[in-house]
Amino acid sequence: MEKLKIIGGERLSGELVVSGAKNAALPILAGSLLTSKIVSLKNIPQLNDIATMLTLLQSMGVKVLFDEKMNLQLDAASIDTFCAPYDLVKTMRASILVLGPLLSRFGQAKVSLPGGCAIGARPVNFHVQGLKAMGANISVADGYINASADKLHGAIIEFSKVSVTGTQNIMMAATLADGKTVIKNAAREPEVIDLANFLNNLGAKITDVGNDQITIIGVDSLQGSNYEILSDRIEAGTYLVAAAITRGKIKLKKINPNNLEAVILKLVEAGAIIEVGDDWISLDMQGKKPKSVDIKTLPHPGFPTDMQAQFCALNSVASGLAVVEETIFENRFQHINELHRMGASIEIDGKIAKIKGIKQLTAAPVMATDLRASAGLIIAALAAKGETIIDRIYHIDRGYERIEEKLNQLGASITRESG
Ligand code: EPZ
Numbered sequence: 528m529e530k531l532k533i534i535g536g537e538r539l540s541g542e543l544v545v546s547g548a549k550n551a552a553l554p555i556l557a558g559s560l561l562t563s564k565i566v567s568l569k570n571i572p573q574l575n576d577i578a579t580m581l582t583l584l585q586s587m588g589v590k591v592l593f594d595e596k597m598n599l600q601l602d603a604a605s606i607d608t609f610c611a612p613y614d615l616v617k618t619m620r621a622s623i624l625v626l627g628p629l630l631s632r633f634g635q636a637k638v639s640l641p642g643g644c645a646i647g648a649r650p651v652n653f654h655v656q657g658l659k660a661m662g663a664n665i666s667v668a669d670g671y672i673n674a675s676a677d678k679l680h681g682a683i684i685e686f687s688k689v690s691v692t693g694t695q696n697i698m699m700a701a702t703l704a705d706g707k708t709v710i711k712n713a714a715r716e717p718e719v720i721d722l723a724n725f726l727n728n729l730g731a732k733i734t735d736v737g738n739d740q741i742t743i744i745g746v747d748s749l750q751g752s753n754y755e756i757l758s759d760r761i762e763a764g765t766y767l768v769a770a771a772i773t774r775g776k777i778k779l780k781k782i783n784p785n786n787l788e789a790v791i792l793k794l795v796e797a798g799a800i801i802e803v804g805d806d807w808i809s810l811d812m813q814g815k816k817p818k819s820v821d822i823k824t825l826p827h828p829g830f831p832t833d834m835q836a837q838f839c840a841l842n843s844v845a846s847g848l849a850v851v852e853e854t855i856f857e858n859r860f861q862h863i864n865e866l867h868r869m870g871a872s873i874e875i876d877g878k879i880a881k882i883k884g885i886k887q888l889t890a891a892p893v894m895a896t897d898l899r900a901s902a903g904l905i906i907a908a909l910a911a912k913g914e915t916i917i918d919r920i921y922h923i924d925r926g927y928e929r930i931e932e933k934l935n936q937l938g939a940s941i942t943r944e945s946g
Pocket residue numbers: 549550553621647648649650651652653654655688689690691692693832833855856857898899926
């Protein structure tokens with residue numbers, strides 16, 4: 528199993544180009560099932576989760592081609608299988624995103640229940656309830672969702688809790704349904720907006736996306752598209768925190784600062800000097816120790832849960848006491864046990880973590896438990912005294928493209944070791 532070896536203490540500086548967003552690419556790849564015409568996609572990140580989604584699509588009959596510039600071409604003209612099997616779905620929960628497109632275009636789908644993961648039970652009841660409201664016959668047996676529909680019809684669907692992929696699945700299903708669908712209490716994440724822009728590029732009729740109520744008018748069929756995926760705001764936020772904890776100065780290019788406003792505000796509160804342009808963000812800590820900042824995770828435009836672990840690491844060596852509240856997932860503090868091993872002073876009380884900043888973390892062998900926890904541990908290791916070994920880094924490769932290469936480009940000292 529591969530590990531990362533990180534020698535802490537290097538101050539990060541320099542420039543990085545942000546990659547395409549995993550959480551925009553995954554629903555858009557699933558959305559390619561909605562059309563029989565060619566879909567060409569740019570800025571697809573090279574990540575394990577993307578490879579898993581492409582394997583799933585190919586298993587259904589989608590033809591997948593990468594050109595010399597790593598642009599992707601998808602051809603879903605001849606789909607002959609409508610099943611997302613457990614062995615693929617268990618490695619990537621986002622496979623549930625093929626359910627809506629398969630039902631909407633083909634009237635049938637058999638998708639393995641994703642099961643839980645390290646951060647929580649991750650149910651998909653909202654997805655199922657929404658599709659049933661659109662006329663789908665859905666039963667769950669032997670760990671699979673078995674779904675069929677003569678023709679989905681529009682419906683008014685209100686989510687009791689904001690769900691990103693729930694909103695995306697229903698939005699995709701509604702593009703080819705008969706009539707109008709209104710999604711209430713919809714997710715407003717930039718990745719939801721990017722999916723809607725892609726679908727409208729295919730000829731869908733989606734309006735009001737980015738608000739908490741989205742309207743979709745069904746059409747008979749969709750065309751092809753040339754589309755460039757949104758840049759990854761969570762990758763960008765992760766590198767900004769890495770620069771902040773090492774008191775460095777970096778500039779990120781190809782990122783829209785409006786998509787991580789809540790994160791930027793917290794970094795400014797922590798003492799960072801932040802400058803932004805249309806497609807870039809710069810951070811300068813001026814060599815200063817960060818100040819503690821309270822965090823409460825919320826649906827967008829609130830503070831993103833995918834940045835919570837990173838800020839726990841930052842707060843571990845900040846000046847003061849921080850209260851971090853995780854309101855989205857029930858078990859998203861697993862990185863804290865590992866930060867304790869590095870000397871962090873953190874008390875967990877249910878969904879609240881109280882973090883008392885200490886002078887310096889100490890390197891220790893630690894274990895990644897999930898994607899963003901891994902990012903938090905890397906950030907902690909960058910500032911720790913000594914050499915940290917992070918095990919099970921397959922978690923990190925799911926969501927960060929060439930992370931040690933990018934961080935070393937900024938002056939970090941990271942090596943990947945097998946064994
Ligand atoms: C998406 O997960 C992201 N994944 C997650 O990113 C992200 O943390 C999450 O949204 C929240 O922003 C992708 O986009 C592929 P939810 P998703 O449905 O859609 C409950 C990462 O690190 N819920 O918005 O699965 C759920 O348990 C990953 O890149 C139900 O109860 O999350 C949670 O408490 C981690 N029933 C809350 O809603 C449902 O049917 C929000 O979950 C669906 C969700």
